[in-house]
Amino acid sequence: NAGVMQNPRHLVRRRGQEARLRCSPMKGHSHVYWYRQLPEEGLKFMVYLQKENIIDESGMPKERFSAEFPKEGPSILRIQQVVRGDSAAYFCASSPNRDSSGYGYTFGSGTRLTVV
């Protein structure tokens, strides 16, 4: 019964390159959320997706960032032309439904992106 799987765990990119972060939700979960944690800060919501649909992208930067959750395969967070300020830990979470209570809302171990 695997949890939320994120890969890679660590990713190093040079300025201007593209970063692709992957998230496989828990079995039976069709709701996926992406969060970013900058050093010394809490987690900030980025985007909420359900299969093939973006439900809420109010936390996504307007440029260079995009997310998808296709019918088959993992959810992908894509960052184009990375800059040093994109260096952070990116966490994915999944849930079986749109429940506010937190039960079943499970986080992955994160991808640590370093831009050099």
Next chain:
Amino acid sequence: DQQVKQNSPSLSVQEGRISILNCDYTNSMFDYFLWYKKYPAEGPTFLISISSIKDKNEDGRFTVFLNKSAKHLSLHIVPSQPGDSAVYFCAASGNQGGKLIFGQGTELSVKP
């Protein structure tokens, strides 16, 4: 606009004593309040939550108290154990579900 705030970056407690972690919020429309525990290099782990219609929820050594008039909640851990040492995040969600709004976190250190 920080809607959820944890004003204490760190807390140190002796093993066996009570740990009290505090959280304040500004949006009275939040539906649920949640506490997560996070170890370095791992994702947050759900601990306990409370509905906005309640004022207390208890689960083993963990109790969350909600004071709606003060827009304040707290997490009590009794008795504290060295394994409780971690960063604790308070979070809030709206009645539409979906995104969580997190505080900045409080690093708890429980000393043997």
